[in-house]
Amino acid sequence: MTTVDEHAAHIAGLVGLGSARPPVDVGLDDALGRVTSVAVLSPVDLPLFRNSQMDGFAVRSADLPGTLPIAGEVSARPSDPPALRPGTAVRIMTGAVVPEGADAVVPVEDTVVTDGLVAIERVRRPGEYVRDRGSDVHAGDELLPAGLRLASRHLAALAAAGITTVSVRAGIRVAIITTGSELVEPGAAPVLGQVFDSNGTALAAAVRAAGATVASRVHVGDDTTAMLRALTDAAAHADLILTSGGISMGDYEVVRETLEPLGARVGTVAMQPGGPQATAVFEGVPVVCFPGNPVSTQVSFEVFVAPLLRKAAGLPPARRETRTLVAALSSPPGKRQFLRGRAVGASEAALVAGPSSHLVAGLAASDLLVIVPEDVTALAAGDNVEVLHL
Amino acid sequence: MTTVDEHAAHIAGLVGLGSARPPVDVGLDDALGRVTSVAVLSPVDLPLFRNSQMDGFAVRSADLPGTLPIAGEVSARPSDPPALRPGTAVRIMTGAVVPEGADAVVPVEDTVVTDGLVAIERVRRPGEYVRDRGSDVHAGDELLPAGLRLASRHLAALAAAGITTVSVRAGIRVAIITTGSELVEPGAAPVLGQVFDSNGTALAAAVRAAGATVASRVHVGDDTTAMLRALTDAAAHADLILTSGGISMGDYEVVRETLEPLGARVGTVAMQPGGPQATAVFEGVPVVCFPGNPVSTQVSFEVFVAPLLRKAAGLPPARRETRTLVAALSSPPGKRQFLRGRAVGASEAALVAGPSSHLVAGLAASDLLVIVPEDVTALAAGDNVEVLHL
Numbered sequence: 001m002t003t004v005d006e007h008a009a010h011i012a013g014l015v016g017l018g019s020a021r022p023p024v025d026v027g028l029d030d031a032l033g034r035v036t037s038v039a040v041l042s043p044v045d046l047p048l049f050r051n052s053q054m055d056g057f058a059v060r061s062a063d064l065p066g067t068l069p070i071a072g073e074v075s076a077r078p079s080d081p082p083a084l085r086p087g088t089a090v091r092i093m094t095g096a097v098v099p100e101g102a103d104a105v106v107p108v109e110d111t112v113v114t115d116g117l118v119a120i121e122r123v124r125r126p127g128e129y130v131r132d133r134g135s136d137v138h139a140g141d142e143l144l145p146a147g148l149r150l151a152s153r154h155l156a157a158l159a160a161a162g163i164t165t166v167s168v169r170a171g172i173r174v175a176i177i178t179t180g181s182e183l184v185e186p187g188a189a190p191v192l193g194q195v196f197d198s199n200g201t202a203l204a205a206a207v208r209a210a211g212a213t214v215a216s217r218v219h220v221g222d223d224t225t226a227m228l229r230a231l232t233d234a235a236a237h238a239d240l241i242l243t244s245g246g247i248s249m250g251d252y253e254v255v256r257e258t259l260e261p262l263g264a265r266v267g268t269v270a271m272q273p274g275g276p277q278a279t280a281v282f283e284g285v286p287v288v289c290f291p292g293n294p295v296s297t298q299v300s301f302e303v304f305v306a307p308l309l310r311k312a313a314g315l316p317p318a319r320r321e322t323r324t325l326v327a328a329l330s331s332p333p334g335k336r337q338f339l340r341g342r343a344v345g346a347s348e349a350a351l352v353a354g355p356s357s358h359l360v361a362g363l364a365a366s367d368l369l370v371i372v373p374e375d376v377t378a379l380a381a382g383d384n385v386e387v388l389h390l
Numbered sequence: 391m392t393t394v395d396e397h398a399a400h401i402a403g404l405v406g407l408g409s410a411r412p413p414v415d416v417g418l419d420d421a422l423g424r425v426t427s428v429a430v431l432s433p434v435d436l437p438l439f440r441n442s443q444m445d446g447f448a449v450r451s452a453d454l455p456g457t458l459p460i461a462g463e464v465s466a467r468p469s470d471p472p473a474l475r476p477g478t479a480v481r482i483m484t485g486a487v488v489p490e491g492a493d494a495v496v497p498v499e500d501t502v503v504t505d506g507l508v509a510i511e512r513v514r515r516p517g518e519y520v521r522d523r524g525s526d527v528h529a530g531d532e533l534l535p536a537g538l539r540l541a542s543r544h545l546a547a548l549a550a551a552g553i554t555t556v557s558v559r560a561g562i563r564v565a566i567i568t569t570g571s572e573l574v575e576p577g578a579a580p581v582l583g584q585v586f587d588s589n590g591t592a593l594a595a596a597v598r599a600a601g602a603t604v605a606s607r608v609h610v611g612d613d614t615t616a617m618l619r620a621l622t623d624a625a626a627h628a629d630l631i632l633t634s635g636g637i638s639m640g641d642y643e644v645v646r647e648t649l650e651p652l653g654a655r656v657g658t659v660a661m662q663p664g665g666p667q668a669t670a671v672f673e674g675v676p677v678v679c680f681p682g683n684p685v686s687t688q689v690s691f692e693v694f695v696a697p698l699l700r701k702a703a704g705l706p707p708a709r710r711e712t713r714t715l716v717a718a719l720s721s722p723p724g725k726r727q728f729l730r731g732r733a734v735g736a737s738e739a740a741l742v743a744g745p746s747s748h749l750v751a752g753l754a755a756s757d758l759l760v761i762v763p764e765d766v767t768a769l770a771a772g773d774n775v776e777v778l779h780l
Contacts, residue, residue, distance in 0.1 A: 028576070032595045046751055049582055053746065055639060075642060077571050077612070078583035094638070095572060095682075097583045108639075136743070137751040144754060152599055153780060156592030156684055157754035160585070164577040181467050182485060186418070187554040192439055193468035193487050195550070202546035205422045209542055222467070248484065249445060249498075252465060292485075294546055353526070356443065361436055361527040364534060364547035390543060 001270045003374070004303065004336045007277055010265075011304050014279055014286045015240060021170035028155050033211065034168035035149050035314035042143040042161045045134035050098045053129040057089040057111060057118050058102035061126045067119040074099060089118050098130050105129035137161070149314030172312050173215035174207045175234030176200060179245040179254050180292055181221040198360055199244040199290075199297045206298065207242075210306045211313020215239075220254065222246070227258040235283040242305065245292025248276040255289050264289070270335045270374055273357035274300040293357035299338045299369065302388065319389040323349040328380050331372040340366035341387065349387050366390065391660045393764070394693065394726045397667055400655075401694050404669055404676045405630060411560035418545050423601070424558035425704035430534040432551045435524035440488045443519040447479040447501060447508050448492035451516045457509040464489060479508050488520050495519035527551070539704030562702050563605035564597045565624030566590060569635040569644050570682055571611040588750055589634040589680075589687045596688065597632075600696045601703020605629075610644065612636070617648040625673040632695065635682025638666040645679050654679070660725045660764055663747035664690040683747035689728045689759065692778065709779040713739040718770045721762040730756035731777065739777050756780065 002010075023037030052058065052074075059068065063086065071088035074081045074096040084090060084101035092098065092105060104124040112119040137143055143161055144154055150166070158166055183197040184190050197219055204214045215238040220226040227246075234241045246255035247266055255278065256266050264280035264287070273296040278289035290300040307317055326348050331337045340363050341349045349370055353362020368387045372379065379385065392400075413427030442448065442464075449458065453476065461478035464471040464486040474480060474491035482488065482495060494514040502509040527533055533551060534544055540556070548556055573587040574580050587609055594604045605628040610616040617636075624631045636645035637656055646656050646668065654670035654677070663686040668679035680690040697707055716738050721727050730742045730753050739760055743752020758777045762769065769775065 028591050029594065032598055042751070047748060048580060048585060051748075053748070077642070078581050080582045093642070095570075095585070131746065131748050136749045143751055151780065152592050152595035153688055153750075153756075154754045155595045156588040156688060157751045159576045159591035160588035160684060160750040162576045162578075162580070162586045180485075186549045186552045188552075190438060190552070191468050192470045195438060195485070196552045198546040198550035201418050201549035202542050204419065205542035205545045208422055252467070252483070294550060298543055298546060356521065358437060358441075358443070358521050359526045360543075360550040361432070361533055361547050364544045366543075390541065 001268050002277075004269055004271050007269045008304050011279060011288055012308060014281065015288070015308055016286075021239070023167045024170055025165045025167050027165055028158055028163075031150050031155060031166050031168060032152070033149060033313070034166075034171075036144055036146050037167045037169050039142050039146045040144040040158065040163070040166060042137045042139055042141050043163065044161050045139050046136040046160060047131050047133055050133045051131050052092045052094055052096050052098055052105045053131050054105055054107040055094050056092060056105050056107040056129070057120070058084060058092045058098050058105050059089045059120065059124070060084065060086055060102060061104040061124045061128070063087055064104075064106075064124050065121050067117050070113070070116050070118055089120075103127060103130065147314065169312070172212035172240060172309055173238045174212050174309070175215045175238035175241045176203045176207070176217040177227070177230050177234060177241065177243045178203070178219045179222070179227065179243060181252070183219060185219070198294045199292065202294065202298050203242055203244065203301060206301050206306065207309065210309035211315045212309045222252040222254045224254055224258045227254045231258070231282050231287070235285040238285060240305075241282065241285055241287040242301070243287065243289045244297045247278045247289050247291060259287065259289070271303075272332070272335050272337050272355065274303070274338070275335070277304075291357075294360040295340075295357040295363050298363060302369070302390065303338065320386060321389075322384050323347055323387050325370075325379055325381055325383050325385055326350045328378070329372070330378045331376055333377050334374055336374050337370075337372035338388075339370040339372060341368050341370040342366055343368055343387075343389075349385060391658050391724075392667075394659055394661050397659045398694050401669060401678055402698060404671065405678070405698055411629070413557045414560055415555045415557050417555050418548055418553070421540050421545055421556050421558060422542070423703070424540050424556075424561075426534055426536050426538045426540065427557045427559050429532050429536045430548065430553070430556060432527045432529055432531050432533040433553065434551050435529050436526040436550060437521050437523055440523045441521050442482045442484055442486050442488055442495045443521050444495055444497040445484050446482060446495050446497040446519065447510070448474060448482045448488050448495050449479045449510070449514070450474065450476055450492060451494040451514045451518070453477055454494075454496075454510050454514050455512055457507050460503070460506050460508055479510075493517060493520065537704065559702070562602035562630060562699055563628045564602050564699075565605045565628035565631045566593045566597070566607040567617070567620050567624060567631065567633045568593070568609045569612070569617065569633060571642070573609060575609070588684045589682065592684065592688050593632055593634065593691060596691050596696065597699065600699035601705045602699045612642040612644045614644055614648045617644050621648065621672050621677070625675040628675060630695075631672065631675055631677040632691070633677065633679045634687045637668045637679045637681060649677065649679070661693070662722070662725050662727050662745065664693070664728070665725070667694075681747075684750040685730075685747040685753050688753060692759070692780065693728065711777060711779075712774050713737055713777050715760075715769055715771055715773050715775055716740045718768070719762070720768045721766055723767050724764055726764050727760075727762035728778070729760040729762065731758050731760040732756055733758055733777075733779075739775060
């Protein structure tokens with residue numbers, strides 16, 4: 001049996017997500033959450049021009065204190081104001097161009113205006129309430145680093161610098177193939193022995209939640225010809241193929257039967273749920289194969305694939321922390337357990353539903369996985385456990 | 391002057407987001423991240439039928455231990471198997487229907503098969519390795535609660551129960567109006583005095599990041615007729631209107647001039663950046679007006695609107711925590727400061743750029759806001775401060 005850590009490392013090495021495809025340019029409105037492929041340098045000084053921080057009067061600081069004639073006005077509307085004549089003041093709005101010759105702005109609330117004159121009582125520092133050109137960033141300076149997941153404030157900085165597109169990492173395209181002749185689509189009327197396919201829905205949503213895109217999603221029955229065709233289709237347009245079902249030791253194991261002759265690595269990982277696991281490379285595209293039980297599929301995705309997709313998308317890893325158990329539990333030896341649980345208050349965790357891998361409603365009722373190490377067979381109430389938040 | 395907390399409470403009362411519009415039904419593939427409007431009851435028992443947890447043999451536990459003739463096979467393919475005859479075993483696959491008469495499954499690895507007989511050495515509990523119909527959830531039971539933000543595991547549970555659509559809260563539709571004749575679109579060639587409009591980009595992305603949708607986004611110059619038209623258009627299709635610029639005491643204040651005669655509340659909030667703030671109700675739609683400086687707009691959105699949108703979308707509030715300052719700072723009295731900063735290690739925070747509201751690149755370089763209370767004018771290195779993560 002392979003350990004969880006060995007299998008995770010094997011998949012991480014196999015997948016090498018996003019390394020092959022070139023970055024893409026996207027418009028700012030499509031860039032939220034994307035990851036910069038290279039550093040972005042500012043093409044301009046910001047501010048673009050020397051401007052006023054306040055509504056008030058542009059002055060020469062050397063003329064203060066004093067009462068100065070008001071020689072005109074500069075609004076925030078585009079303008080190229082004449083230079084300030086020494087010994088005069090001009091009325092100025094926030095954001096407006098500070099005229100040549102002026103070196104300070106006096107806020108209107110610090111002035112007294114009468115008959116075309118403005119009285120200013122105290123001395124002003126040169127530069128006071130003046131935003132110098134380039135005081136935020138200079139042309140050629142790094143505006144955003146490479147590898148940054150773009151949030152609104154980053155897009156705002158790009159827009160402020162007049163930039164309309166940004167080079168981002170190509171999104172990871174994931175193809176999903178669920179297998180098993182017993183599966184029917186939700187909405188169909190199942191006959192005895194049929195179950196609704198929840199893995200397609202679960203994996204598609206989980207892939208998107210991890211910052212990747214769903215390139216395609218199909219279901220195939222227990223038919224190796226159909227499986228081979230689905231894999232061929234998927235490999236043509238995906239960076240990663242995920243499958244569910246068909247890899248254990250039963251008699252109808254379509255994923256194993258299709259991929260094992262092509263060199264797939266099929267085995268058992270020392271974990272519950274999710275023991276049977278496989279990987280392959282199909283026409284150059286990595287294939288990660290999960291067992292078909294819904295809880296096994298979902299937990300396997302969170303443990304082995306979600307961390308890689310999240311990293312490629314610039315998302316932080318799912319939160320892991322230590323909590324204390326509200327009740328005792330026992331655990332089979334030799335396998336790492338990922339038990340369904342809920343956070344209780346700030347520091348405790350309780351188990352939800354049972355350990356069986358068919359309890360899909362139980363998983364939906366949980367908000368974390370309680371991780372019990374391979375060598376632990378019993379824990380008491382109050383013991384520390386590691387949890388992985390869902 | 392209004393306090394930050396008063397203004398936040400006023401906006402929360404004004405906005406009442408999402409209370410008016412009826413919920414909508416969406417397909418599971420469009421439901422990720424949406425919030426359930428009502429509890430979802432399961433229409434079926436899960437599992438749908440009694441099935442095997444293992445590959446092995448279905449037996450009567452009363453017949454064990456013993457060597458039993460193998461009377462047939464049940465695969466995981468749809469089937470309605472004949473009842474088990476007492477004293478026999480049938481080969482069974484994981485997930486397959488457990489025949490009437492059988493009350494346990496013995497895993498294949500615990501058996502020895504020879505010549506059509508299966509030898510089973512030890513006693514089995516009734517029910518062992520059998521998944522009872524309804525053992526996960528019963529028809530009529532609550533599958534998901536109301537008010538739940540749908541993640542992949544919830545969608546999986548819906549799919550497993552055969553459900554194809556889910557009733558979710560109507561998304562909040564936000565209209566964005568940026569103002570100011572000095573603004574030009576990124577990509578244009580500004581003349582002296584013009585600046586690129588970053589607030590439209592910033593607010594659109596911030597609205598989406600907070601779980602709402604951008605209903606429309608326009609820019610209007612300093613023209614009250616155009617502003618009135620933009621407000622009328624926005625009110626026709628939005629639940630909330632956000633504006634930037636045009637609300638301070640200068641001579642060209644298009645938002646104030648348009649909305650004040652209609653009863654807008656225009657004033658100053660004791661905060662930096664973001665002092666000038668206004669609210670209004672236009673044709674029944676709440677309008678929240680931010681000052682035009684890019685940092686003021688973005689900080690105002692995070693402080694006053696993002697918490698409401700996030701709550702309506704079922705997202706957790708942005709993380710607030712206490713950190714210690716790496717360096718001393720001074721702060722003007724009487725106003726709450728939202729200084730741009732960065733997390734340093736697990737517990738410290740450093741300031742980034744300066745406090746001025748035009749430093750849009752400085753905000754992009756920050757990952758949190760350091761909050762300095764109104765009555766604090768100086769803090770030393772090592773002092774605790776509250777931070778709001780961006």
